[in-house]
Amino acid sequence: MRLVILGGGESGVGTAILGKKKGYDVFVSDFGKIKGNYKEILLINGIAWEEEKHTEELILNADLVMKSPGIPDKSPIVKKLLEKGIRVISEIEFAAPFTNATIIGITGSNGKTTTTMLTHHLLKSAGLNAGIGGNIGKSFAWQVADNKYDCYVLELSSFQLDGIKNFKPHIAIITNISPDHLDRYDYKYENYIDSKFRITMNQTEDDFLIYDADDEAMNEWFTKHKTNAKLIPFSLTKILEEGVFINNNKMDIKISQEEFTMDTEYIALEGKHNMKNAMAATSVAKLMQIRKATIRESLSNFQGVEHRLEKVLKIQNVQYINDSKATNVNATFYALDSMNTPTVWIVGGVDKGNDYNELMSLVREKVKAIICLGVDNKKIIDAFGNVVDMMIEVDNMEDAVKMAQRLTEKGDSVLLSPACASFDLFESYEDRGNQFKQAIKNL
CATH class of the missing domain: 3.40.1190.10 (Mur-like, catalytic domain)
Incomplete structure (x- = not known):
């Protein structure tokens, strides 16, 4: 049985190891680069792999394909597999x-x-x-x-x-x-x-x-x-x-x-x-x-989860809160709902079809200033431009945090709750949250 794995990340390499152990002929193909530590594991286990391409003759001969969750069904190689009637499943x-x-x-x-x-x-x-x-x-x-x-x-x-x-x-x-x-x-x-x-x-x-x-x-x-x-x-x-x-x-x-x-x-x-x-x-x-x-x-x-309403530091009686994991409007709704002090809100990133209307009453009630941290902030500015007194655009985390510090008074909070994905300016929501925490320590 030939098992082809699309994506050489954590789920792909894990599936490769299990597949090899269960006697499959395993091949891993990643359209991007495979991280060094994962390559090493594949080599040690004698598992064939390729990166920065999908070679069709090595993939379309599969009996079974495990597709990493980040790869959409619309990607050309997945379409070809489905047209050929080859089963494409998830790691789970x-x-x-x-x-x-x-x-x-x-x-x-x-x-x-x-x-x-x-x-x-x-x-x-x-x-x-x-x-x-x-x-x-x-x-x-x-x-x-x-x-x-x-x-x-x-x-x-x-x-x-x-x-x-x-x-x-x-x-x-x-x-x-x-x-x-x-x-x-x-x-x-x-x-x-x-x-x-x-x-x-x-x-x-x-x-x-x-x-x-x-x-x-x-x-x-x-x-x-x-x-x-x-x-x-x-x-x-x-x-x-x-x-x-x-x-x-x-x-x-x-x-x-x-x-x-x-x-x-x-x-x-x-x-x-x-x-x-x-x-x-x-x-x-x-x-x-x-x-x-x-x-x-x-x-x-129980201590909670990093990057989810994580209290970072209090500086000059201003509480800084890292909610970088809030990658959609609903998550940010919960974050704003839990704020009990005037808030400077850092928001923005890659919008996944967001409707900001449901945040309107919370923003009116709790937010004193908005800092837009994204490549394209038009939707956020259109939604809240007339609702808050102060709206500022920045394109890096250090400026966002410095600006937030200027806009706060004693007793306020600074909330990073982006309501968007992070990939325009950061590698991941973790990277975004870690940069936020580092910028606060640098104040």
């Missing part, structure tokens, strides 16, 4: 059949990294032998090749779910759905929503789907479709017969005929959206039969 689909571990799959437009890391923290604190992967950390396929975990907590992007046929998590979470990546879904929101719900398409009545009962897009989907999984909703606004909800500042957990409550003030993560992430993770912990005391303790000592 390829790796899952090779493990008997319990799989917890987490998707959503926002909150999935925090929920994934918090869920993993809960399971590890309870002494479970749990791995973490998917869209974060070490490749899932690579971990399956090493074969050392009893359960996996996987963060799954819509792109990874687009490449599944039979993959089925025992427990699935959809944190929320808001428009994102619409450029990959023909600018049709319903296509993106359907893509997220692929996480439950193979689930049976022995499996579970945990979801946000306050989310319009999800509730709408349930009116037209159904899943075989047992539904476990969570809500900030409704009292539920089964699921997790808030009642008088207490988190009420009613799952599998059991009930317990927890004071919300002991939850380390701040903000409404993080309360939802905590509810989703707690639901998993309960289904995995983790003790209440362990759940309480884990929720109170």
Whole structure:
């Protein structure tokens, strides 16, 4: 069996290692450059590879193709493979059949990294032998090749779910759905929503789907479709017969005929959206039969995720907050919603079809100045030019931070929450967040 892997990054190299171990004839092809450390691993394992090209005669003879999530279906080589009827799948689909571990799959437009890391923290604190992967950390396929975990907590992007046929998590979470990546879904929101719900398409009545009962897009989907999984909703606004909800500042957990409550003030993560992430993770912990005391303790000592509402430093009584991971409007909505002081907001980057209207009331209420950090800021200026007193354009992080410092007074906050992808000026959202943190230290 010839396995061709498109993309020589973390998921590609991990799949190559697992494929080789399982007896496939493996070839890795990357249209860009492959990083040195990955090349070394491929060479050590005797895996053939090419970079900066896709050689058709070495690819179109595949029995199976694993496509890295960053490569769109519209790319010429993928089109040719599909025309030839060659199966193109994601790393998750390829790796899952090779493990008997319990799989917890987490998707959503926002909150999935925090929920994934918090869920993993809960399971590890309870002494479970749990791995973490998917869209974060070490490749899932690579971990399956090493074969050392009893359960996996996987963060799954819509792109990874687009490449599944039979993959089925025992427990699935959809944190929320808001428009994102619409450029990959023909600018049709319903296509993106359907893509997220692929996480439950193979689930049976022995499996579970945990979801946000306050989310319009999800509730709408349930009116037209159904899943075989047992539904476990969570809500900030409704009292539920089964699921997790808030009642008088207490988190009420009613799952599998059991009930317990927890004071919300002991939850380390701040903000409404993080309360939802905590509810989703707690639901998993309960289904995995983790003790209440362990759940309480884990929720109170979890440290959060880098680049997600990360408090960097306080300088002259101004708090600097790094939310570089906010690459869409909905994530930035949560960030602005959690601000309690006058805010200088740094925003901008590569727009994925953003509609800034939903931020309007929060910007009016909380934002005193906007710093646009992008190559093309026209949409942001058109949206908020008449709403804030001060609007400034910059093209590098150092200027953005220096400008922010000039515009603040004691008691203000500076929030980097770009609502956009980072690729116009930075390598990644991590690079953007790290440059922000460095620029603050240089003040």
